[in-house]
Amino acid sequence: MVSLVEYRFELSGMSCGSCERIIERLAEKNGAKVKAIDGNTGKVVVEIADAAEGRQGTNINEFKAQLAERGFFEKGAGAGQRGDFSRVVMYISKVLSGEENVTVESRLLNFALASAALLVVLSIALYALFMQGLEDRLAYVPVLFLSVVASVSTVFSYFHAACYRKLLTCQNGMMVGMAMGMIPGIMVGAILGATNGMFIGSVAGMLFGMGLGYRLGKCCGVMGAMEGIMAGLMAGTMGAMLSVMMLRDNLIAFLLMLFASGAVILVGLSYLLYREQGAAPQEELSVNLPKFFFYVLLMFIFIMAMVFAGPKSVLVYP
Amino acid sequence: MEKVIKVRGMHCKSCEILLSDVLSDIDGVSVISADHKKGAIIIRPNGVGESKIRAAIEKEGYKVESF
Numbered sequence: 001m002v003s004l005v006e007y008r009f010e011l012s013g014m015s016c017g018s019c020e021r022i023i024e025r026l027a028e029k030n031g032a033k034v035k036a037i038d039g040n041t042g043k044v045v046v047e048i049a050d051a052a053e054g055r056q057g058t059n060i061n062e063f064k065a066q067l068a069e070r071g072f073f074e075k076g077a078g079a080g081q082r083g084d085f086s087r088v089v090m091y092i093s094k095v096l097s098g099e100e101n102v103t104v105e106s107r108l109l110n111f112a113l114a115s116a117a118l119l120v121v122l123s124i125a126l127y128a129l130f131m132q133g134l135e136d137r138l139a140y141v142p143v144l145f146l147s148v149v150a151s152v153s154t155v156f157s158y159f160h161a162a163c164y165r166k167l168l169t170c171q172n173g174m175m176v177g178m179a180m181g182m183i184p185g186i187m188v189g190a191i192l193g194a195t196n197g198m199f200i201g202s203v204a205g206m207l208f209g210m211g212l213g214y215r216l217g218k219c220c221g222v223m224g225a226m227e228g229i230m231a232g233l234m235a236g237t238m239g240a241m242l243s244v245m246m247l248r249d250n251l252i253a254f255l256l257m258l259f260a261s262g263a264v265i266l267v268g269l270s271y272l273l274y275r276e277q278g279a280a281p282q283e284e285l286s287v288n289l290p291k292f293f294f295y296v297l298l299m300f301i302f303i304m305a306m307v308f309a310g311p312k313s314v315l316v317y318p
Numbered sequence: 319m320e321k322v323i324k325v326r327g328m329h330c331k332s333c334e335i336l337l338s339d340v341l342s343d344i345d346g347v348s349v350i351s352a353d354h355k356k357g358a359i360i361i362r363p364n365g366v367g368e369s370k371i372r373a374a375i376e377k378e379g380y381k382v383e384s385f
Contacts, residue, residue, distance in 0.1 A: 015330065015332065016329075016330055016332055018330060018332035018333045018335075018336045019332045021336050021378065022332060022335055022336045022339060025336070025339060025340070026339075029343075070335055071331075071335075166355070167355060169330075278331075
């Protein structure tokens with residue numbers, strides 16, 4: 001008679017009855033028996049014949065590897081489990097090397113890098129040709145840089161999230177609406193809050209964030225649209241307010257940190273979509289480099305027009 | 319030849335994985351794709367009868383709407 005060994009472990013990634021059923025079936029196929037399983041806590045108790053004793057059966061590690069292939073990772077197992085940073089690093093390196101299931105992200109990254117390079121050239125030309133007469137013109141260099149970051153990262157995330165429009169679950173749609181309302185909204189609000197004052201910064205940031213949040217959040221209904229609008233409202237006003245409050249207190253250093261954090265969050269959104277919804281469908285990528293750059297340029301021109309020709313309040317940067 | 323099976327009751331990614339596993343376990347059947355949003359599974363039956371495939375899906379609590 002084959003002696004069975006009992007194993008208890010916790011899995012991440014279980015969310016419903018189907019998840020439990022996948023695990024039960026997998027156990028059956030491996031000659032094991034699930035004694036208890038709880039989708040809420042992720043706790044699993046299985047009895048499995050120990051292959052190490054030379055008897056027929058599957059080694060527990062083999063069984064766990066099969067679970068991982070289906071997206072159920074053992075909690076506390078280190079590398080490879082849900083939430084483990086190595087998975088993000090793996091995703092980024094896949095995108096950088098242009099692997100097959102991340103071709104959409106790789107293409108968008110190439111568009112973003114090319115657009116950023118073009119905008120940097122454009123910013124240098126703008127600085128050299130049209131800003132000669134400005135007092136404190138060196139102080140505008142970080143503004144130009146932050147505007148490039150805001151434009152490129154926003155357009156990248158917009159087109160990436162748009163690829164998933166037809167696939168998004170409500171939860172992920174809300175996350176898209178919130179992130180796309182919040183990060184671009186706070187970026188625009190912060191730049192214009194600094195250079196034009198609280199009113200212009202708040203209005204521009206708010207409208208920009210709300211519009212973008214609504215546009216991308218509405219794919220999963222009213223909830224997503226509302227989430228996007230609310231995030232845009234909060235972020236646009238918050239960005240402008242922070243800039244005005246920090247005008248005389250290391251504003252540029254703070255904005256660099258804020259924009260770096262925003263860019264990281266947008267990369268996180270991209271990873272979240274890939275992880276939760278699978279590879280982005282290539283047929284939904286409705287952009288090429290000229291179109292991508294056109295949108296980047298449009299956003300950049302809008303910010304520059306407001307910075308240099310928009311109405312300004314009394315207390316502004318520089 | 320590919321067959322599109324319309325299935326009612328799929329609501330998440332795990333349903334797709336579960337039904338893909340179930341159908342792949344039937345000798346001869348190969349699963350091309352499963353999409354819970356469309357409620358559709360595309361398979362190559364390779365001679366396996368409809369009733370056997372239908373029974374395997376319905377055993378897991380899903381309803382086959384069309385085959």
